Amino acid sequence: xxxxxxxxxxxxxxxxxxxxxxxxxxxxxxxxxxxxxxxxxxxxxxxxxxxxxxxxxxxxxxxxxxxxxxxxxxxxxxxxxxxxxxxxxxxxxxxxxxxxxxxxxxxxxxxxxxxxxxxxxxxxxxxxxxxxxxxxxxxxxxxxxxxxxxxxxxxxxxxxxxxxxxxxxxxxxxxxxxxxxxxxxxxxxxxxxxxxxxxxxxxxxxxxxxxxxxxxxxxxxxxxxxxxxxxxxxxxxxxxx
Amino acid sequence: xxxxxxxxxxxxxxxxxxxxxxxxxxxxxxxxxxxxxxxxxxxxxxxxxxxxxxxxxxxxxxxxxxxxxxxxxxxxxxxxxxxxxxxxxxxxxxxxxxxxxxxxxxxxxxxxxxxxxxxxxxxxxxxxxxxxxxxxxxxxxxxxxxxxxxxxxxxxxxxxxxxxxxxxxxxxxxxxxxxxxxxxxxxxxxxxxxxxxxxxxxxxxxxxxxxxxxxxxxxxxxxxxxxxxxxxxxxxxxxxxxxxx
Numbered sequence: 001x002x003x004x005x006x007x008x009x010x011x012x013x014x015x016x017x018x019x020x021x022x023x024x025x026x027x028x029x030x031x032x033x034x035x036x037x038x039x040x041x042x043x044x045x046x047x048x049x050x051x052x053x054x055x056x057x058x059x060x061x062x063x064x065x066x067x068x069x070x071x072x073x074x075x076x077x078x079x080x081x082x083x084x085x086x087x088x089x090x091x092x093x094x095x096x097x098x099x100x101x102x103x104x105x106x107x108x109x110x111x112x113x114x115x116x117x118x119x120x121x122x123x124x125x126x127x128x129x130x131x132x133x134x135x136x137x138x139x140x141x142x143x144x145x146x147x148x149x150x151x152x153x154x155x156x157x158x159x160x161x162x163x164x165x166x167x168x169x170x171x172x173x174x175x176x177x178x179x180x181x182x183x184x185x186x187x188x189x190x191x192x193x194x195x196x197x198x199x200x201x202x203x204x205x206x207x208x209x210x211x212x213x214x215x216x217x218x219x220x221x222x223x224x225x226x227x228x229x230x231x232x233x234x235x236x237x238x239x240x241x
Numbered sequence: 242x243x244x245x246x247x248x249x250x251x252x253x254x255x256x257x258x259x260x261x262x263x264x265x266x267x268x269x270x271x272x273x274x275x276x277x278x279x280x281x282x283x284x285x286x287x288x289x290x291x292x293x294x295x296x297x298x299x300x301x302x303x304x305x306x307x308x309x310x311x312x313x314x315x316x317x318x319x320x321x322x323x324x325x326x327x328x329x330x331x332x333x334x335x336x337x338x339x340x341x342x343x344x345x346x347x348x349x350x351x352x353x354x355x356x357x358x359x360x361x362x363x364x365x366x367x368x369x370x371x372x373x374x375x376x377x378x379x380x381x382x383x384x385x386x387x388x389x390x391x392x393x394x395x396x397x398x399x400x401x402x403x404x405x406x407x408x409x410x411x412x413x414x415x416x417x418x419x420x421x422x423x424x425x426x427x428x429x430x431x432x433x434x435x436x437x438x439x440x441x442x443x444x445x446x447x448x449x450x451x452x453x454x455x456x457x458x459x460x461x462x463x464x465x466x467x468x469x470x471x472x473x474x475x476x477x478x479x480x481x482x483x484x485x486x
Contacts, residue, residue: 049324053484054328054485055486072330076328085320085321086322103246103249105330143325
């Protein structure tokens with residue numbers, strides 16, 4: 001039986017008096033790469049922060065690796081990449097990773113492994129503030145890979161990367177999944193959808209679809225994900241009318 | 242709490258400061274420059290300088306440390322590094338103690354510089370032991386650090402954090418006994434000054450300057466300052482939230 005790394009049921013989040021998530025539910029099977037797609041402002045980051053246990057005022061059930069989200073025992077078992085590169089700009093790539101490795105309590109040999117994994121060997125001793133945007137976000141991704149976490153939650157990790165790098169990173173994501181990790185990768189770029197094992201389509205705090213890419217295309221009857229997304233929105237609007 | 246993580250945070254903060262020469266200069270040179278300015282102002286009345294010079298050794302380092310550390314946790318919040326750290330096995334107290342430790346080390350250097358200059362270059366006349374003045378100056382720098390970390394847990398943005406300085410520190414400067422001796426303040430203000438940490442920081446320095454060593458009063462003031470430091474760090478850790486809206 002396949003185990004679920006993440007289980008969400010009726011997740012509602014209120015922020016500043018407004019309901020951001022209106023009862024979202026889905027499962028993430030262990031060892032898969034799931035894309036969380038939807039336009040900016042649809043609640044992707046709020047959902048991600050609920051899963052990693054940093055979001056306040058979450059109701060409903062969020063279970064992560066068999067524990068309630070945010071449980072102290074989960075710390076260090078989840079790799080989290082925020083939308084902004086969460087690394088220290090006044091430290092070099094290596095200094096950043098050594099620090100996070102020390103906090104996690106993983107050997108510093110792991111630093112070399114993750115630098116190679118994100119292809120930053122040539123910039124290992126450059127201060128993060130002097131890197132390009134794409135390099136900076138790869139440095140941030142590298143920190144999330146330290147200690148080989150069981151769940152990786154990546155908020156828009158491929159923004160601003162060139163096509164070759166994006167392809168390389170998606171290959172890396174699938175290698176990590178093949179090794180047993182579960183990945184949730186958010187994006188507002190629909191063309192990344194085909195690279196995922198499974199898709200969650202979000203809009204205005206609701207889940208529009210939870211399917212495989214092919215399953216989604218078949219059920220909606222379109223040839224590309226963007227079209228499927230639009231069709232689903234139209235259908236929902238029609239149903240509400 | 243994990244010592245490994247506390248020390249990792251402290252080492253990282255020092256590593257960042259190593260690259261930030263201007264901030265280091267601010268922290269180490271500025272208190273000495275300000276005390277020198279006061280000395281110059283009172284060239285014609287060295288007795289006045291002897292009276293206010295000591296308390297200023299408490300006031301300047303704590304203000305400067307307060308300003309620098311009050312934005313520290315905000316900076317980590319806005320760049321997302323605090324979010325990342327909170328998904329790792331880091332206790333909130335690890336984070337604050339790491340900062341406190343790093344800045345305590347800076348406070349030692351700061352105190353060495355400002356006390357040496359005050360005593361040996363500016364001829365500040367004190368009755369007590371120089372090393373006790375140094376210890377109290379370090380404590381006062383750490384007090385500013387701890388209050389700054391505590392205040393930064395309350396502010397939502399760096400913009401709000403810098404506004405904490407006038408709100409938190411200026412009333413303490415007015416009431417700490419530097420301008421009006423505390424026992425000559427109106428009753429209510431005296432009572433208020435009795436619960437403000439900077440009052441004890443200044444009392445400790447003034448005590449050492451008057452020749453009351455750690456055995457005769459200055460020691461208990463220094464202990465009160467230490468208690469305020471620990472309380473500020475503990476309350477700061479309690480106020481810092483893992484889960485935010």
